[in-house]
Amino acid sequence: MNITKQNKIIKTDYLVIGGGMAGLQSAISAASRGLDVVIAEKADTRRSGSGANGNDHFACYIPECHGDDFELVVRQVNMTMDGGPWQDPTMLRLWLSRSFEIVQFWESIGIRMRPTGKWNFEGHSVPGNQRYHLKFDGQNQKSALTKAALDRGVHIMNKTPICDILLNDEGRVVGAVGIDISEEQPKLIVFQAKAVIIAAGGAGRMYPGITPAYMFNDSACPADAGTGHALAYRSGARLTNLDMAGGHAGPRYFARGGKGTWIGLTSDIHGNCITPYQDKPSRENGDIASDIWPGSYRERMQAGTGPSYMNCTETTDEDLEYMLHDAFVSEGIDSITDHLKQRKINLRDSMIEFGSYNIGFSSQGIDIDIHGMSTVPGMFAAGGVAGNVKGSLSGAVVIGMVAGEYAADYVKTVEECTVENHPTLQARLDQCNALLNRQEGAHWKEAASTLQNIMNDYAGIQIRSENMLTAGLAYLRQLREEAQAHLGAANSHELMRTLEVLDQIDIGEPFFLMVLNRKESRGPHHRSDYTYTNMLLNDKFQTIVKTKNGVVLDFRSSW
């Protein structure tokens, strides 16, 4: 089988790569400013990405609820999972200050932002502080945002993952290359665009999951394979904070996000609460233990003090009913409710073991400015792929909005640039044809398994050293060479997965270089050869950029 090529070039002002929450919101904001907007989405925007089935918490600042002391708000939000050290303080202020605009807009398009009739803040909260996580019902969020985008003239191309960004000789964005996977035979699609936003989510599946034989058992959407990171790095965009990546937590062998939606207490095997934050399950606060220390479940197992459980046996009947049949549905994790029912597990008498999930690069990645633009002119980023902003859903969609607005100004400053003879097109066609026609080609899972092993064994979350990292990087490069020479794909679906794993290997490289270069221990990064924390690196983010003259690593000040 060969890949075909669509003759017609899709021309647009603003190409949105990934129609998840950040991408859809960005498309809507850009189209509202009069731009011609195209979304290229790997799956279908109505049910794609980590927000596919819903969300129930939206971190936000609503002055009528939180008062006028914005500095207090910033300080308290910084104590939640949406704050913390690996976010530029200016970016925190940016998404927080504009979060209410999104809340009002979403309410206007039929997303229930106050299902109880009033602004209700629950969960992810530090006891004693004001609460900032608006409890909303996001089960229809993807269909509502898709409709809002279509209503504003956005053109959505589903089943079209992007594999290249096209730059002109000056290094600015002029287009992209995608692959239509809707049929068995793949088709190359060429985009000519004045600007793009990468909103392709985090980079999951880089490390072995909790059930290594089942790679798609992941808390974030497993379609988010890091292609956005790879697109940016290959295009010369600066990345940041890959060395500070950690993992999520949740039911041990059934990976789901939404740990903050549980109403219970983190407990030991005897049902005794093991955290200092509260002694009774609280619907208002949730259990912040898993936000503050999501690695605790792994560490307690390794220390021999585990296992640890989410204990809902003391949760009131009313709260338990609400959690299982209301909150989990809003958050889109009612697979848990369904699974518990099928297994006849009653949370009234049984605790659920929680585990720490493996490293994923989400909120570590592309270094962006206050307009959401990367260091490559015309390349914006928002959501899990951005590296210096957090805020979960709120951070993702506010930055998506900001980028869409700024793109409206940016595109006026650049000329359209023809891409039909761009050298990347033929190179990508040749590569796809090689993969599709390789007899006895290696299956993508072979390379994915080795990538996960190398990442875990040589750059795991536990301990790192110069020798281990040097060896791991060498093995990663060996894997890339072998994978490029031997991988094969039988159809468009397998081609998508094969290109994903090649992208993942591409991201492994800057990650290894960054952890090698961080000659200290800090946060989740433990070096056996540099056990101290170097105070000179406080408030500094490590960055990496690939240039024509080689790779440049640096530590920049946070701003």
Place this chain on the structure above:
Amino acid sequence: MPPVIDHKKCVKCGYCAQICPLDVIKIEVRGKEKKTVIKYPEECWHCRACEKDCPVKAIHMRYPLSHLMLHMKPDGGKH
């Protein structure tokens, strides 16, 4: 095989195949016959999008034993 299709109910409209975030489901055509097939079961995320959106409610989710929900009574497993 995580999503289970009730072929007696399925109208082969292809909506589940269209919206699956992981591209797990396909409509296979053999001559005049069409069939909804779980082609890549190991890539299922168990998100239930197909189950929720199926217009004729022909899909339910089966959670594989690999994804077992580990649970314990708070008496330390004595009973």
